[in-house]
Amino acid sequence: MEAYEPLLRTLEKIAAKRNTTMSAMSLNYNISKGALPLVGMRRPEQAEQNIKALGWRLSPDEIKEIDNVSFEGKKYNSVAARINAGEISHQ
Numbered sequence: 001m002e003a004y005e006p007l008l009r010t011l012e013k014i015a016a017k018r019n020t021t022m023s024a025m026s027l028n029y030n031i032s033k034g035a036l037p038l039v040g041m042r043r044p045e046q047a048e049q050n051i052k053a054l055g056w057r058l059s060p061d062e063i064k065e066i067d068n069v070s071f072e073g074k075k076y077n078s079v080a081a082r083i084n085a086g087e088i089s090h091q
Contacts, residue, residue: 006069014062024052029066032058 015025027050030037041047058066 003071007066010066010069014058014065018056020052021049023049025058027053028056028058029063032063 011022011025011029015022018025020028023046027037027039031053039050041050
């Protein structure tokens with residue numbers, strides 16, 4: 001669980017700055033990355049939290065900040081850097 005601490009702290013910081021919930025911010029991150037998250041909800045409160053993810057997008061800087069501490073973001077950034085350096089082909 002210790003490996004997730006930097007990511008959780010970053011998500012909490014951005015959610016607090018935007019005055020939104022962690023779940024709404026996390027859903028918005030996925031939407032901002034081009035994914036269409038399929039979410040489950042069992043209670044009306046969960047639907048209300050999920051709706052808070054709509055109508056706004058994280059800034060490019062916020063996305064980069066999350067990517068820099070996430071496992072997938074590090075993997076993506078590493079591959080993107082290698083493509084940009086001409087080390088591997090993007091085709």
